[in-house]
Amino acid sequence: MAINNIREGKLLYHLTELENLPSIIKYGLLPRKDAQKLKFKDVANPEIIEKRNKFGLDNYVPFHFHPYSAFDVAVKSDHRGDDLIYICIKREDARANGFKILPKHPLSISECILYEYDEGFNKIDWKAMHTPGNEDEYIKHVKMAECITDLMIPVDGFASIYVKDDETKELVESLLNKNDVDFPPPFVNVQKWF
Template identity: 55%
Template sequence: MAIGNIKAGKLLYHLTRLSNLDSILEHGLVSRKLVKDNDIRFSDVADQEIITKRTELGLDEYIPFHFHPYSSFDVAVKATYVDEEFIYVCISRENAKLNNFKILPRHPLNNEETYQLYEYEEGFETIDWDTMHTLGTEDRYTKSVKMAECLTDLIIPPNVFQSIYVKNEETQKIVEKKLKAKGITINPPYVNIGRWL
């Protein structure tokens, strides 16, 4: 996906370790709070400071998605854990809209003011798409906009995933095998190779 197509994109992106896929296929994609409360095996990619702040704001009750796979969070995580393999679990924006996902037009931890959760359609129109599409050096505001989030407190079962992006054909085969073992044999979800992984 080219950076210029973000607003017109069809997917939402959730970055996670490949090692979390078994747990996700077993329990669905769930919020950090549900992971903790139910002692679900899961390896987090966010640093402890971010986890603490999100918990204080009550955002641990939501699963966060980004509007593209190029956010500074995603880049930082992949740079920090260079020896680990990551995947993107994606759902369709239409599905998010139909299921009343919320939107944060700017990343809540980069803002000095309090954050506001919007209903999907209002939040989508509130996003500063011109800034979202900018390239090059990013100031604090730009980074914050590029990390706008779409959130849900629902459990998302694997058969609702639109796609899972992986880094190469070898991982594609591993993921397809895991899906098949869980009886998920009808597309979607599609298992695609993403050049940004």
């Protein structure tokens, strides 16, 4: 996906560690508050987690509108050498299931207002979202707009899983097959984002 196609994109992106996938397959993709009970490897910065908890956002699963945000860059840098994956869902499914939208990253706001999908989507500053680079604080926070849900998302609700290479793709497909997850979905694809 090119940076200029974000608004028209069809997917939402959730970045996580590959080692979390067996638990995700078994229990679904869960809000942080529920996932913590199962022991998972967290990729988020503690400062971000603290602010999310303050706003009650630990009750939600976060997705971004693209895989190029400052969050993604930081996680890939901090977890260099780890196997990361993107779990993607369709935006139309998010909309149909009542997902909420934060038009900017929670660290940039003083109060947390969750918008219904359509209203939140229209509140996103898409011009800023399409601006190259993450140096400007406002643009950086807009690029980290979130689509969130308090629902558990079962693996058969995933549209795709993106991985860094063919070896990881085989491993993910093997995990899915061992757990009787039918193909498709989710499609497992190698992508250059890692």
